[in-house]
Amino acid sequence: MAKKLSSVLGVDIGSHSIKVCEVKAQGKKAVVTALGTAPTPEGAVDHTGVYNPEAVGAAIKQAIQQCGAKSPSIVLSVAGLQSVLVRKLDVPRMDPNQELKSHMEWEINRSIPFAETTIQSDYKVIADTDPSSPNMEVVMAMATQTAVDTLVDCVKKAGRKPAAIDVQPLGIARTLSENYEDMYGGESVCVVDFGHVSTNINIYRGSSLMLPRPVPLGGEMITRAVCDALGLASDEGERVKSEELTIPATAQASMGGFGMDFGGGTTTSFDAGAANPFMDASPTQAFQPAGYEINPITGLPEDLPAANPFADPAEVPFDAPVAPVAPAPVEAPLPVAQDPRTTQILNAVSPILEELVSEIRRSIDYYSSQGGTVNRILLCGGSSKLKGLAGYVSRSISIPAEVLDSTKNISVSAKNAAGDSHPEFAVAIGNGLHILFD
Secondary structure, three states, X not given: OOOOOOEEEEEEEOOOXXXXXXXXEEOOEEEEEEEEEEEOOOOOEEOOEEOOHHHHHHHHHHHHHHHOOOXXXXXXXXXXXXXXXXXXXXXXXOOOOHHHHHHHHHHHHHHOOOOOOOEEEEEEEOOOOOOOOOEEEEEXXXXXXXXXHHHHHHHHHOOOEEEEEEEHHHHHHHHXXXXXXXXXXXXXXXXXXXXXXXXXXXXXXXXXXXXXEEEOOOHHHHHHHHHHHHOOOHXXXXXXXXXXXXXXXXXXXXXXXXXXXXXXXXXXXXXXXXXXXXXXXXXXXXXXXXXXXXXXXOOOEOOOHHHOOOOOOOOOOOXXXXXXXXXXXXXXXXXXXXXXXHHHHHHHHHHHHHHHHHHHHHHHXXXXXXXXXXXXXXXXXXXXXXXXXXXXXXHHHOOOEEEOOOOOOOEEOOOOOOOOOOHHXXXXXXXXXXXXXX
């Protein structure tokens, strides 16, 4: 950002909807003065990024007009598995100015995973918790020049000026810091951004990003499962998902499906001495399990069953011990008669939600194997509004889970913002908070 701004529009371009949040700075505090959404034009955005900047720009403009925002400047996130890469690296401790700059230039040049080699990049040192450690932690982000140019074009088509381009995990970090610092500032928190076509599982220590992990699994898959089970069109399936689907209060993930097994089941644990299966194992050595090709963008093995929402959890391609997880005590529910339609819906979506829990659990297991402890889980993104999801995740993993409140400690004067925790605005609000943090 060329100069300090007093207000800005935070924008989150999703594959299903576009979210806009106007944030104004009042001293060292932020005030949300407008919130708006618009449907993402069909075919304009997918999991790889933005395809149609003209259509997306028009949708951003629509969302701005709908909420009455006035700020001329926009901060937005670059997203897409083929457009952006975010990694946390352990690098040798060195002078954060000249030495680290040269080292990170080398790291970035050797880590470019895209076919396009013209990129924009940046990095940030994570606050030290152990100054005596021989290494320091750095978050590195890079995006293709094409993706950056496309976003700038979207902003111009919307009739606004680009102030900064960020990445989703760091936008969420600002939302987390602003709203939960007093409550969970000393804890490690797993934030699950459950989107329409993909999910980002990010673990933060305080507000510092410790583990970013994208997973190709989203709420669209639940909608599709509902449509297939009931023979519905996509719009009606979306309505059924939002209005009729409620995860039972006694359900938890298991091999048997919803509420079928209250014995807990098993979880895949990573060997504490193993390399990181999600990203570079060290500044100079990338992890590659024998027999598996690494996807250079996600940092995951190509054949990892995580990409398949219906994969058998037993077919995990890592030679890791399987250890039972002590489940939270659950009282056996009384038999409850369910109508056939409800049973049909639950049976259809059960494999997808079980896979979501499996991916969250695997990320937490890895972080735990590195000496960290996740104290709680926060859910955000549009699909986090699925009724009963937070309780289901909490019971399944035995870690407290709740829906992230994006305006918990932020003053809101937007007319249409009352009575909601706005989990779908976590990234947009975090982008708007750029004016306070950067």
